[in-house]
Amino acid sequence: MKGAVAILGAGTQGRRLAYMWSSRGRPVKLIDKKPDALEAALVEIDKFRTSDGKETAHKGGVISIFGLDELDVALEGAWLAVENVPESMKLKRSVVQQLDGLSHIDTIIASNSSSFTIQQIIDGPELKHPNRCVSLHSYWPPETAAIEIMGTNITKPDIIPRLMKQCREHGFNPFHVKKSSSGYIYNRIWAAIKRESLYVAAEGVASPEEIDCIYKDVLKTPKGPFEQMDVVGLDVVKDIEENYAQNRGGLPKEPRDLLARMIQDGKLGVKTGEGFYKY
Numbered sequence: 001m002k003g004a005v006a007i008l009g010a011g012t013q014g015r016r017l018a019y020m021w022s023s024r025g026r027p028v029k030l031i032d033k034k035p036d037a038l039e040a041a042l043v044e045i046d047k048f049r050t051s052d053g054k055e056t057a058h059k060g061g062v063i064s065i066f067g068l069d070e071l072d073v074a075l076e077g078a079w080l081a082v083e084n085v086p087e088s089m090k091l092k093r094s095v096v097q098q099l100d101g102l103s104h105i106d107t108i109i110a111s112n113s114s115s116f117t118i119q120q121i122i123d124g125p126e127l128k129h130p131n132r133c134v135s136l137h138s139y140w141p142p143e144t145a146a147i148e149i150m151g152t153n154i155t156k157p158d159i160i161p162r163l164m165k166q167c168r169e170h171g172f173n174p175f176h177v178k179k180s181s182s183g184y185i186y187n188r189i190w191a192a193i194k195r196e197s198l199y200v201a202a203e204g205v206a207s208p209e210e211i212d213c214i215y216k217d218v219l220k221t222p223k224g225p226f227e228q229m230d231v232v233g234l235d236v237v238k239d240i241e242e243n244y245a246q247n248r249g250g251l252p253k254e255p256r257d258l259l260a261r262m263i264q265d266g267k268l269g270v271k272t273g274e275g276f277y278k279y
Helices: 012-021 035-050 052-056 068-074 089-102 118-122 159-169 186-202 208-219 225-232 234-247 254-264
Strands: 004-008 028-031 063-066 078-083 108-111 133-140 144-150 173-177
Touching: 004 012, 012 028, 012 035, 012 133, 028 035, 028 068, 035 063, 063 068, 068 089, 078 089, 089 108, 089 118, 108 159, 118 133, 133 159, 144 159, 159 173, 186 208, 186 225, 186 234, 186 254, 208 225, 225 234, 234 254
Parallel strands: 004 028, 004 078, 028 063, 078 108, 108 133, 144 173
Antiparallel strands: 133 144
């Protein structure tokens, strides 16, 4: 199958997805409003190709970069367009509406939202072709290759099988989320762990370091919840928690309050050099 993958957002997820979707030699079009983010993305993708790519026989598809003002050009010839903008419903709805208005009718439009379902996103804006919109949620490729695919009750029947096949061929481990689910499969499980970890710390029962230590000791995992949250970014974690709180009654506010204090102090995790840990 010919055609490019257009990726909107050249941040942590966007650059990793660009690496994955170019692995079989097909072109990728990477779009961002910040030129420095695009240049940084190319540098990081090249690092992936010289490390992970040697083991996976990465075929190095051409990655072209575009500014946001060139979105219409970037979408030309794309069979798939994936948005990776920050976790804001207003922003995601606006972006999906843009993609729907500018792309070819056969282009699949995907959201990489961590917590909003595609149904929630398309319920807002007026779209020409909402039956081609899906959720395509990745984690930390290439190290974590899981990717969750979720449609709606109006999704074209050929789209999910096509994405399952293409994701598998490009090094992902795809999972079909068969019903609309805020948080998909894994994030619903992870949300409970993350929220209770924050709650335990907020109550002063144990420190983040102690919680991580016992978590790793019992489950034999390399990272604890606070280490993982630092990698994701505490601002992103808080946005996701706010969405859960709006959609599910009775969730405690203490975990979100703790995150808000960290963010107010400029401690967002790895990307700012300090979160629950210093980097």
